[in-house]
Amino acid sequence: MGATRPLRADAERSVRTILEAAERLLSVNPGASMEQIAEAAGVARTTVHRRFANRQALVEAMTADVVRQLDEVMDAGRPETSPPLVALHEITANVLRVKIGWPFAMGVVFTAADSPAAEGKRRVDDRCLVLLRRARDEGLLDASADLDWTRRVFYALIGEAVHGPDSGLEPDALAQRVVDTLLHGAGPP
């Protein structure tokens, strides 16, 4: 893990541009070539290879960025101390914001069990479980609720919320729907 000298400003800009173009392309077509990514980013293919040795390195940079964002979201949501329902809303809305901007990278983080992002994912999982446990203790969830299943349902609902015709809604509105569905399902109150 070399302490590489900081990049020059224009190089830094290139990196961002490439990462964003990669996300845009890969979310539509996960098999997009480095060539296509370079073109979409408006740089030469060699520049992409200069910044990211492999396709793998590129994807890892994307996922690392997303994991960092998720950590920030969890920090801001205070799942260990804030009132569970409040934290649930806040975290849901902010995760949705991340997911809307980085659907591909989020998908990788939440499926690839081997990637270096897996550790960060576990960290998020844990804090999420803490929050759900607190929610259960306060009677927000059924006392017999399986927290692991609940967490996975939570993730699945978030994943579903950014699809379909209403993906353009405000993240807060989407979060409302997700949390409501998580707590009450589709049945009558």
Added chain:
Amino acid sequence: MGATRPLRADAERSVRTILEAAERLLSVNPGASMEQIAEAAGVARTTVHRRFANRQALVEAMTADVVRQLDEVMDAGRPETSPPLVALHEITANVLRVKIGWPFAMGVVFTAADSPAAEGKRRVDDRCLVLLRRARDEGLLDASADLDWTRRVFYALIGEAVHGPDSGLEPDALAQRVVDTLLHGAGPP
């Protein structure tokens, strides 16, 4: 659509073997090569190409098979006439059975909007919506429930049920959990 002469028995067996091997491999690694698929199926690569001109043709054969199975499931579930709760359980359990055996092909059917399987998918969607509407009319769902969102949640729950540590459970037990979560969420009754 040529009325091709029926395959010989051994050729038919090859086709099945290849389809199953492809499902096994592609569900783990969607980018697996035809070579790898052939090897996993225990046949020569040329045999795969003899039966399926393209990778695309191979995948389409897989999805067509899955769509056929789904149609059967919907027929057996009688979503238009059977009591909604009963149909919901039955259909969920049987879809889970299909999904457990053909996770990759199911994934393609439920994401690729362009494939020829899309028509079959729409058919399933429609019958699913009919069922959910009947469920709502009978008070099983909230009167204000968004049926489209409910359907997507239903799909997402099915997708989640076959993951994780409990994917080995009986389909009926999984279906119980899915339907229960769909109707009541994780909150207290």
Added chain:
DNA sequence: CGTAGATGCAACAGTGATGTTCCAGTTAAC
């Protein structure tokens, strides 16, 4: 048992992605 069909194997051509190198021109940083 005879034949049409099916398979394995080897070989081949074509394609597209990858990764690297070199160099001339541009740009940020001090």
Added chain:
DNA sequence: GTTAACTGGAACATCACTGTTGCATCTACG
């Protein structure tokens, strides 16, 4: 303004996958 870093572009080697053909051998089916 000098320098070190960055970029674009062309060129090159490599590689994996794809799709096809021909042929000898085997096997289902009548």
